[in-house]
Amino acid sequence: MKRHILVLAVLAILMAIVGATKVRYDNYKVFKIRTKSLEQQKLIENLAKESKSFNLWHSGKGEVHIMVSPQKFIQLQNYTQTFNLPLEVMVSNVQSLIDGEQISKATDNAHTFGWTRYYPLSAIEAFLDDILAKYPDVTSHIDIGTSYERRKIRGIKISYKEGNPGIFIESNIHAREWITSATATWLINELLTSTDANVRKLAENHDWYIVPVLNVDGFAYTHTTDRMWRKTRQPVNFSPCIGADPNRNYNSHWMENNGASSNPCDETYAGTHPFSEPEVKALADYVTSIKERLNIMLAFHSYSQVLLSPHGWTKELPTNFDHLMAVAKAYSDAVLQLPYKTKYTYGTSSDAMYFASGATNDWAYSEQGIRLSYTIEFRDTGRFGFILPPIQILPHCEDTIAGLLALVDKADELGYLKVKYA
Numbered sequence: 001m002k003r004h005i006l007v008l009a010v011l012a013i014l015m016a017i018v019g020a021t022k023v024r025y026d027n028y029k030v031f032k033i034r035t036k037s038l039e040q041q042k043l044i045e046n047l048a049k050e051s052k053s054f055n056l057w058h059s060g061k062g063e064v065h066i067m068v069s070p071q072k073f074i075q076l077q078n079y080t081q082t083f084n085l086p087l088e089v090m091v092s093n094v095q096s097l098i099d100g101e102q103i104s105k106a107t108d109n110a111h112t113f114g115w116t117r118y119y120p121l122s123a124i125e126a127f128l129d130d131i132l133a134k135y136p137d138v139t140s141h142i143d144i145g146t147s148y149e150r151r152k153i154r155g156i157k158i159s160y161k162e163g164n165p166g167i168f169i170e171s172n173i174h175a176r177e178w179i180t181s182a183t184a185t186w187l188i189n190e191l192l193t194s195t196d197a198n199v200r201k202l203a204e205n206h207d208w209y210i211v212p213v214l215n216v217d218g219f220a221y222t223h224t225t226d227r228m229w230r231k232t233r234q235p236v237n238f239s240p241c242i243g244a245d246p247n248r249n250y251n252s253h254w255m256e257n258n259g260a261s262s263n264p265c266d267e268t269y270a271g272t273h274p275f276s277e278p279e280v281k282a283l284a285d286y287v288t289s290i291k292e293r294l295n296i297m298l299a300f301h302s303y304s305q306v307l308l309s310p311h312g313w314t315k316e317l318p319t320n321f322d323h324l325m326a327v328a329k330a331y332s333d334a335v336l337q338l339p340y341k342t343k344y345t346y347g348t349s350s351d352a353m354y355f356a357s358g359a360t361n362d363w364a365y366s367e368q369g370i371r372l373s374y375t376i377e378f379r380d381t382g383r384f385g386f387i388l389p390p391i392q393i394l395p396h397c398e399d400t401i402a403g404l405l406a407l408v409d410k411a412d413e414l415g416y417l418k419v420k421y422a
């Protein structure tokens with residue numbers, strides 16, 4: 001009997017160890033494949049759907065990036081040769097990028113929050129608490145709601161005075177896009193502490209609603225288990241695969257025009273129905289409740305360095321397309337002037353990237369009447385992809401504030417910052 005208990009105890013320990021093991025990407029490579037047509041783009045996208053050994057990192061006009069396990073290199077090579085598509089290694093070992101991302105933790109002061117490393121959710125929450133305590137007159141906590149795994153989804157409002165136009169920032173809806181929440185927390189700090197006259201104007205003459213991590217479950221999972229996780233963590237009844245793509249789950253032309261997948265094992269799985277993901281429903285309910293106060297909606301993503309306006313679900317242009325492009329151009333031009341020379345392109349989601357239905361930018365624009373609405377895909381263009389080295393966080397944040405200053409200026413010039421509520 002005793003022996004039996006001992007065996008069980010050992011088994012339990014072993015299972016705990018296995019459960020805590022992180023997914024490794026040793027010798028996984030990311031390939032860049034240049035495509036000449038939408039058909040060719042689709043060919044690679046379909047390959048990514050075939051097996052867990054392939055994972056789509058980026059798919060856009062003329063270029064698809066795909067992560068491949070070492071066992072599948074040959075298959076990819078044969079496949080691309082068949083269609084005469086040039087193949088180029090972009091990342092030679094994904095695991096070494098992930099390991100490199102972790103190194104700075106050891107050298108960094110773990111007790112102060114900053115922007116020279118990436119932090120887990122608990123540290124981001126502590127940062128928000130700290131900010132709320134330090135600036136009680138101009139900040140307030142936003143309770144967005146609760147995730148599938150019962151985590152709190154938190155946001156912060158920064159408001160220096162009554163009667164400001166509103167800017168909403170949704171960030172880290174895709175779990176693996178860590179640079180987005182690093183940027184969002186930096187922005188919160190910058191708006192409250194900067195002494196730059198232009199940033200002070202930006203901070204004090206607008207109401208800011210910022211949700212640094214929307215997909216809290218997925219984000220936690222990228223820290224504990226799988227750095228490359230993208231979706232939510234809600235199981236799907238009829239499938240062994242977990243989670244949906246929250247940025248395909250909004251109730252706006254949901255699942256139209258192949259802008260999302262109905263296969264739960266795909267990275268762009270739209271969910272069982274619109275708003276099936278509690279995180280998306282929570283954000284939508286909150287935004288709906290304050291939509292009269294919002295003039296601009298920005299959804300932070302990575303990577304690709306592009307501003308994407310509506311529409312994602314159709315090639316039809318939005319009615320204020322020219323203005324949407326002029327405002328995006330202002331952002332792009334301003335960023336390009338910095339010494340880093342980061343080049344952002346812009347266009348509608350469906351044109352510059354691919355058909356995407358049920359995304360935040362479309363939902364905010366079409367269903368909530370927020371006429372300036374963008375997905376912003378941050379650094380880089382694929383050298384590091386989702387695993388942007390911590391040393392780039394601060395330079396990237398400089399890019400972002402320069403871009404935002406120009407974006408808001410242009411929005412004002414074009415008359416988009418008039419207060420809608422009485």
Ligand SMILES: [Zn+2]
Pocket residue numbers: 174177300301302
């Ligand atoms: Zn994303």
